[in-house]
Amino acid sequence: MDEQLTIGELARRTGVATSALRYWEELGLLPPPARVSGQRRYPPSAVGLVGLILMLQDVGFTLREAKAFVDSRSLDDDGWRELYERKLAELDQRIARAQVARTAIAHGLACPHEKIFECPNFAKGIEAILAGGTLKEVHEQIHSD
Structure with a gap:
């Protein structure tokens, strides 16, 4: 099984506060993570997703726009x-x-x-x-x- 990250580990690897990660999860920017004994467990790919969100913010995307972009990644079109x-x-x-x-x-x-x-x-x-x-x-x- 792949290494799973706690929210604290994800925060340390990305420099994003745990409160922001929880908020992004609430907005649907981050998919709901698995839970182990009630604690969030993120796949290693979540680090790249957080990096993508940070990059989108740096170039001027709002969180709503970033969500639309992230959602478009899973579609087969050029949205x-x-x-x-x-x-x-x-x-x-x-x-x-x-x-x-x-x-x-x-x-x-x-x-x-x-x-x-x-x-x-x-x-x-x-x-x-x-x-x-x-x-x-x-x-x-x-x-x-």
């Missing part, structure tokens, strides 16, 4: 590709917003006014945001004048 494509599009949007935010902050630091609140561009930006504009629209409007 995981759709999940990756959606996450890639979401990351592209976040990167674009972050780049606009970075540009706005860099412009703020380069502003010649000693006090940012005295800058007419800053005031225009605030007005445009309050009028429902996005940071990107505000930046384009200010710098197109």
